[in-house]
Structure formats: structure tokens, C-alpha cells
Amino acid sequence: MFRTAELGQSVAKQDFKKRGLDLRQRLLEAQILLSRSAKFNVMIDFAGVDGAGKGSTVNLLHAWLDTRLLTTNAYGPLTDSERERPAYWRFWRALAPKGRTCLNLSGRYSTPFLDRVYERTSAKEYVAQLKRIQAFERALADDGTLVLKFWMHLSREGQEERLKALEADPEQAWRVTKKDWEHWEIYDRFIETAERTVTETNTDYAPWHIVEGSDSNYRMLEVSRIILEALEARLASAGVSASPDLLIDKEAFDMPDELPPRPEGLVTVLSTLDMSPALPKSRYREKLAKQQRRIHLLQRDALKKKRSSILVFEGPDAAGKGGVIRRIIPTLDARNYRVLQYGAPTDEERAHHYLWRFWRHLARSGRLTIFDRSWYGRVLVERVEGLATNEEWRRAYAEINDFEDQFIEYGTILVKIWLHVTPEEQFARFESRKKIPHKRWKLTSEDWRNRAKWYAYEEAAHDMVKYTSTHMAPWELVPANNKNFARIKVLETFGDMLEKALQEG
């Protein structure tokens, strides 16, 4: 059954660029529609032959899409908390809520599958395990979850080639483990079990898609196309595609600019920031490649040494936080980082201390967590909008310092970035969002309302820096009128702090 995925299909670079751009744009829109309508959730599994690109496809999906709306669950050995519950506890807990997508690597198929390949379980036991998987998938699908499963395939020769090629590359060699070669040795048994697995669990509610994995361009386009088609079809049947209103905030297109005049005598750390630095495109490209490579290696080292890091981004709307984050994540493995964005608190969060919702999502050791806005909301938006009382936001500085101290003591590498743009630059970016079709969904009336309070925010940011830029956790204020400069500056800062912390032990 896997023959159809041994045809040597590939896609040339130029084709990939062109078709990729279109697919990516449509996928992104579908993802935003999914998020804003929150009608159902999506669960996508990647399984298959080692070296067939499961991990790199997942990584590329994060780079293409809005990574804040994705979660990758990579299941390692059971933790002791997991051992103390029925096996599916870990899978149930990790489900995405409606509006979001989770990508699974080494998920519910992995252990039963390998147990069967190595004959640790009987054929009969395996059938029972597959039945359990089906019941799980069926329950989710019945509840509206869009379930997609990809089997990434390589021929025996293809796998050998791929593993050898990885080993030959000094920077990739670490990816190949002894286990990979062990699996290769028993390729035929592996494939036999795979056929059985795919056949038995290929249902209408949770179909398998077999994808030839030898060419990275081909497999990415294939996977994206399949996801897009399924997602668009499901959105349509949920009545979502018919409402572009979800995608575009029309009000935002007609709102007047209500930026007040700058209050006399207002001098802040932001008004005195040198906003002139810029970087020409040619030097940017070269520096970007260098910094991305550096962070890739440092982050690998951090994982090995179990050093977590936290990257906090704050700054005005349209300062380019998303763009910076998109330059960082291609250097990372989606298994080991998460980008979190905190909107309005849920009702459970509202019933707790405001720091609770940050504590509850702390990642395990060695991971990177990127906060696209953070606990500083307490002293920024909550202060300015009157959502926190005077007393509340004033005492928050000390609470936040104490909170961050605890990470630093634990050994977490904490990097806090304020990306800054001038009001003029923000205006230009808002206007350009109106004009560029694939950026229109980004502009919201909230952006304009925040802009009208520019100087209140500037004052709040000034106080925030004053009270929370500590020796151990300083704020890095990054002038971001020039995107190239800002991106490199953030990558350098993050790299420097990682490097320093890892050298110190």
C-alpha cells in the first residue's frame, strides 16, 4: 500500500515558492477563521518512517502559520504523574480547545505500534489497542474535532540514504540515533505493521494520508494542501467560510486617527530612545542567517543542559513582534517551544490571582516559551484601561519582580524585549495593513483605540522599565522603526543571553 509513496516525487524550489506562498496564505486565513469562529478544534497526527520528515514538517507548519494558535505535543516516556493515571490521560489533557490546532508527534500510535513491531504484544492485543485509538478518535470527531493523520513514508533505500545523508552533515548527525538504525534493520516488519495499522484505523472520521517523504518541498506542499482542503471544507460545512466579516474588522478601516498631541514635558525612556538605527537588506540577510544558526545551536545546548528560557515581548501594536517571532521559530524544534498569547482571562483564570494564568502554563525544563505580551499587561493595558485599580497595578511591580526572581533562581534564562516604534511609523503600518490583502485581517478597531491612548501607554511603559528593569532581568528597548534592525537586534540579544547563561553553567 505504500508503493504509491515511492514514486520519487519532488518539487523544484521555484515551484515550491510559488505554490507555497498561495497555500500558506490560504492556510493562514483558514486558521484565523477557525480561531475567530471557534466552532471546532483540529488534531493532526504525524507518524511514519524515521527520517521521512515528520518533525521538519511540523516545524515548517509552525513557521507558516500563526504559531500562537498551534500546539505541538511530542510524547516522550511517561512522567510519574502520567504513570499514575490511565494511559489516555496524557492525550486527553493535551487536546486543543475549539478554535485551535494541536499537532501530535509520537502520539497514541507510537507505543502500541513499536510494541507490536518488536513483538512485545500479540496481534490480538494490538487489535484491542487500535480499537481504543478508534474509540478515542471517534469520540473527538463526533464532537466536531477535525482529525487528520499523516503517514510519512520512505522506501527502504530512501530511508538508508536519508539517514546516511544526515550523518554526513556535521550539524545534523546528532539527529540520527541508534534506534533509527535499529528500526531500519527491521524495515520490512515495520512496514508490515504500518500497513496493518493504517488499514485498520483509516476511517472516514479520522483518515490517514500517506505522504512520500523523500523530498521536503513535495511533502510540505502535500501536507499543507491536504490540511487546507479538509479545513476549508469543514469551515464551509460549519457555515464559517461565508462570513469574511470574521476575518476583517470593517470598523477599523474607517476609524479616524485620534492620536493626541504629545503632552508637554513628557520625557520617557522611550522618547529618549534613538530610533534611527537601520540595517540595509543585504547585511540583514547575512546577519539573519548567522544569528539563526547561532540560536539553533545554543537552544540545542540549552535543551541538553535542561536550561529553560523565556522570551517576553511587549511594545505598541504593529511594532513587529510577530515578525520577530517568525524569525526565531524556524531555528527551533516545535517540540521544544511554545508561543503564548494571552487575551482576556477565562472564567477560571478570573477566579484566581492574575499571575496564576502564567504559572499554570510553565513549560518543562529545557524549553523555550515566547510570550507575545505577558504578565506586564497588569502594569500596561490593565493600568491604562482601568482594569486594575491603582493599588493593584502599583503593587504589581514588586509581585512581578518576585515572580521573575523565582525563574532566575531556578536557572531560567529570561529575556525581556520592548519593541518600539514611533507614532508616525505605527500610523504608516496601520495604513499599509489596509492596503495589503493578506494583512487586512491584522488591523482591528482595538489598534486605533489603543493608539488614541498612546501617551498613557508610554508613561506606563516608562514606569514599567523604571521598576522592573532589574540587574538580573533587564528590559532591552529595541528601536523597531526599521524592521531589519529590530529583528537582528532581538536575535543578537537573545543569543548573547543564552550564550552567557550556558557558559556560566
Add this chain to the structure above:
Amino acid sequence: MFRTAELGQSVAKQDFKKRGLDLRQRLLEAQILLSRSAKFNVMIDFAGVDGAGKGSTVNLLHAWLDTRLLTTNAYGPLTDSERERPAYWRFWRALAPKGRTCLNLSGRYSTPFLDRVYERTSAKEYVAQLKRIQAFERALADDGTLVLKFWMHLSREGQEERLKALEADPEQAWRVTKKDWEHWEIYDRFIETAERTVTETNTDYAPWHIVEGSDSNYRMLEVSRIILEALEARLASAGVSASPDLLIDKEAFDMPDELPPRPEGLVTVLSTLDMSPALPKSRYREKLAKQQRRIHLLQRDALKKKRSSILVFEGPDAAGKGGVIRRIIPTLDARNYRVLQYGAPTDEERAHHYLWRFWRHLARSGRLTIFDRSWYGRVLVERVEGLATNEEWRRAYAEINDFEDQFIEYGTILVKIWLHVTPEEQFARFESRKKIPHKRWKLTSEDWRNRAKWYAYEEAAHDMVKYTSTHMAPWELVPANNKNFARIKVLETFGDMLEKALQEG
């Protein structure tokens, strides 16, 4: 400073009964007011000398109060998930939401305290650790949390006596560990550090209360009195005590009984249940003591063997679920069980599959979880009230069977109880709730509305039994017109199933 808690204070049984009844009643009301207003949460810590009754006070509080609104956090050695986060992660995660109370045993004071007693840390390090504790308590108190801390004290001689007395009792001897005697050996150093600790962390926002622990009646009254006073004062200052409307649902007192006539030909497992069994009070008392002792021993064994159990209660309003649960919990250690009640789902829960909210709260191995209503809501209230579609509740039988299969496979002991009363008996109980002052808060207009749909519920219950009373997880239908009979029947059933499962291994 602990001299004041070495006066040999005690309370005679008769006094305890009288004062206890009053305190308990007021505490319960305050707890209901707290829950219904949800203005703040409560965190109560118990620390002190081994044998001074920390655990048994916590157990008694659970028996006195509405245990569904309490959580006890007992902190053992770090799990591997906890080791991978800063130390306070476990404390932040375990905080009660507004409206609820958490009781901490061996909490944030324990490790720093013992490290200092055993001189594993310097005096300076200890001060820094106490500062961290204070910052935590302060942040919570500032956010509105009522923080209370009890130091349970025994004199050196008192502690020796207590440990020896426990050892002399064959049923309690296991409670005394080598560590207890080690602590006793260094009593003076222990007390010196305790004095330091209490002094340094006795703040207005998180005060310590030193309680003499030698007499169990005295300490329980003391602790209850202090909690009650603090809680009533805080409720008053939050403007809650002034609104008895919160406590009593006035509408429920004037609603007509709209029980329809029994549909002709309706024959169900409930209509054919023999409702006559009863048990005279004298035999009840004797049997109750016997069954409670038995469950106590079995549950201890289950914990040792890491066998979890789940007790599910369903049945009409006023069937006596709460009363049965209150007869079970005095036999248990509050560290090892939880009573969960599921109301309307939170918004996070609504964004997931309906079973998610049960999966997410699964307890660790060896624990007992009591569900006061459960996932069966899907095929009962959600079916009857039209909250689930026909398709949804129909497929739920299979989903629930699969869900329960997973527990049973894992080794969890699952006991499902339907407590049944006749409509006549329910009516009598509703009416008596109107008349008995300390039961008035229990009657709600919802009760009357549910009653009007009695036969729809009866049909739903019939189908539920038909489709989910499996060989491995049968429903036990308990006639509960006679409370004594029902209570004993449930305890016997639970005991039998525990015993059988533990014998089988």
C-alpha cells in the same frame, strides 16, 4: 512563645458536642456564603509538632463542612513534573479559586523549616526562604485571599506521650514513623526554629495562630472558632453577610409541586425497585461503626497498593447523596480523597469534549475520588433539559463505557451508585427543608423544576442503567427512602468491591 499552648486545655465531650454543633452550623453557612458570593478564596495552613493533630483537624473540617468546596493539598516529595519548574509552581497551581478553600499540609513551610532544623541551610538562607514565603502570602492576601496559618503545638512530654499512645494502639501504630521519633529527639532545636519561623512570618495579612494540640476536642473548637471569626469578618467587610438572599432561595419556598401523574405503562428499573427496606436506628449505629472501620482499613490498604477508586453518585434531588458521602469521609484521610461536584462547565471546559473536564481532574494512584454527580449528566440532565442533542446523548453511552473501561483496565475500582427515593419521599424531604433552619439553604427552585420532569428523568435513568450497567462496572440501585438502610447499603457495597479488588491483587 509556645508556653501559652502548654496549659493542658481540654474540652469535655458534652461541651464539645454543644459548642461544636453551633460552630459547625455557622461555619457551614459562612462557607456556603463564600461559595455563592465567590468574592475571595481561603487558604489555611497547618504546621507544627508531629502528633499535635494537624491531619485529624483537617479530616474533621472535611467532615463538618461541605467537602465539595474544600481541597486538601498535602505536599510530598517533588514529582518529576514539579522538579522541572521553579519551586512555587506546585503551590500556585493548587490555589483554590474564589469561593473555595484550600487546606495545606506540609506546605511551603515544611521543606525550608526542616532544612533549617537539620542545618542543611544557613540562618541567612532561611531568612531568604521566609521572605519568599511572605511575598507569596502577601501577593495572595493583597488579591483578597483570606490566609490563615495554624501552628499546632505539643510540649516535649506531650509529644512523647502522644507518640507512645499511638504506638500502643494496634490500629494507629502505623501512623508513627521513625522520622517522628527523630523529630522528637531534637525537639528543642525544632521549637527554636519554630519560634523563629512564627515570629518572622506572623503578619497582619497572614497571621499565625498557635493552638494547643493535646486535646482533640479543644483544638478542633479552637481552630474552628478562629476560622469562623476570620471568615465572618471578611465576609462582612466584603458586604456579603448582609445578604441572606444568597443563602436562601426564596422562590423555592413558594413554588407549587408540579409533579405530573405517572405516565401509564411506564415500567422502569426504578419503578420495580423494592423501596421497602429499612433499618432500625440501633442496628444502624452498630453497622455504621463496623462498615466505617472496614472502609478505613481497606482504603489504607488501597493506598499502599496504589489502587485508585472512584465512587459515582447519581439519583434524584434529596435522595441523600450528601448524607451518604458524609458517612464515608470520616473513615478517610483528607490527603487521599476528593469529593467533586460538577456544575455548569467553565468556558475552558465548554471549549472541549464533555469528558475532558472529568479527565483533567483525575487523581493520582491510590486515591479515592467521589463524584457527587458525574459524566452521567450527559445522559441524564443534558438529555432531559435538551442541553445535548439526541445524537449526542445517544452516542454518550458507548463513550462512557469506553471511558470507564480505561479506568478498570488501569486497575481503578469503580463503584456506581444510584440512590433512589420515591416522589412522595422527595416531597416530604423538600417540605422538611423549608422547616429546619439549618437545611433551608439546601432547597432551590431548581429542585422543584427537576421534580416536574420526574418521569423524563426516570426514563433517562432506566436507559442509563440499560446501556451502562456492564459486567465490569455495574450500577448499584439503592432504595433510599430509609436513610439508614441506604447509608449502610452504600458502605457495604463500596467495602465489598474494595475488598474483592484488593484480594484479587
